[in-house]
Amino acid sequence: MTFEPERLGQSRSDLAEALRSARKRAGKTQTWLARRCNMSQTKVSNIESGKLTPAMVDIELILEALEATGPEAEKLLSLARTANTEWQDHWSSRRKGLDKKQNELARLEAVSTEFRFFLLSMITGLLATPEYVRASIADVPGDQSKTIARKLERQQVLYDSTKSFTFVLTEQAARWPLLPPIAMAMQMDRLISVSRLPNVRLGVIPLDGHVPERPLNTFTVYDRRLATVETGTGALILRDHRDVTAYRDDFSRYEEYALFGDDCRALLAEWSASFTRPRQ
The missing domain is CATH 1.10.260.40 (lambda repressor-like DNA-binding domains)
Known part of the structure; x- marks a missing residue:
């Protein structure tokens, strides 16, 4: 169709x-x-x-x-x-105000208990430092202070022990230099810190392995009820159980190639150090 x-x-x-x-x-x-x-x-x-x-x-x-x-x-x-499929384009979201979008996400997070984030090219707001959040919407005209504050407020959901989170980031998502080197090193440290929360599993897929998959988009799955798929100009909201199941299955496959726990933290620490290491 x-x-x-x-x-x-x-x-x-x-x-x-x-x-x-x-x-x-x-x-x-x-x-x-x-x-x-x-x-x-x-x-x-x-x-x-x-x-x-x-x-x-x-x-x-x-x-x-x-x-x-x-x-x-x-x-x-x-x-x-x-x-059961909704399209939210970026221009409409910006016209309504990005802080309104943050409120929608907060409501969705409030009623969900199991989250799966596959991050292909950038770090999501729940894991971001204030500097990263600010840089991620720097291209949006106008005063975005409310949006930045709301994004940071939403991070409190990570500390709700009744909810579980699994984040899988590609190396590109983690290391894309959206910020100057020192700030990127701080962002790596933030990922390490969040990975230690008892209800959070954070993994990275390094580029030096063999990954016979071909991910096309960043996506998030909320319980078994809904999946959001991000594109360059907007996001698809999928509620059909077949679509949600398909993205849960995709996530499980990508998860197999990710490093978690101490292996993940060691790699993030190495990347953090690389941002501050003097160039030869």
């Missing part, structure tokens, strides 16, 4: 109408459908009114209950997949 960015996250009403029509063609009531799918009638009503985006498993249950097959089922599954 081809995704059209302008349609992503906007097809809930189309899906709601199609589901409502399918149920009526089958001659069934919302109460009957709710009972067959082990849902509340309120949930079925909210799905058919477009107030609630159903998960793919909800759609599969509804299709089975209505005995919908062939082109009709394919259309409903396609609409559901699109409704």
Whole structure:
């Protein structure tokens, strides 16, 4: 299926109408459908009114209950997949204010307990020093002091023992010289410090090994509910369980090539020293 960015996250009403029509063609009531799918009638009503985006498993249950097959089922599954995918472009985020985006992330972090971060080219804000955070949004015009403060506030979630975090960074992500050498050395030290938290696993994939994989994007997986995939101009928000599972599987493969624990810290310390070592 081809995704059209302008349609992503906007097809809930189309899906709601199609589901409502399918149920009526089958001659069934919302109460009957709710009972067959082990849902509340309120949930079925909210799905058919477009107030609630159903998960793919909800759609599969509804299709089975209505005995919908062939082109009709394919259309409903396609609409559901699109409704469960959202596109957030950088320009819209900047117009709304990047501090608003930080609030959205904080809310997502509050309701999630298991986090997986695959960092391909840069260090994420949860792991960044204030200098790195500032440099990462230096190209955004205007006063970004609120955004910087909010990014740093969000780092407190790392100290919540009810949550677990796994970060996998490529060597490029860790060593990309976004800051002057001394500041980059401090950023390496920050990674070492965070790696010692009991609920954090931080690993790096060095470039001197053999990695028969070809990662294309930075991505984050929140529990089993959602995956975000970053591109050069925005981010895809994926809620389809197949997409989320696929990214969890990708993460597991990359994790196998990463160094963790003391091996990771030794490598980060070596990189930290390289930033301050006099050039020959």
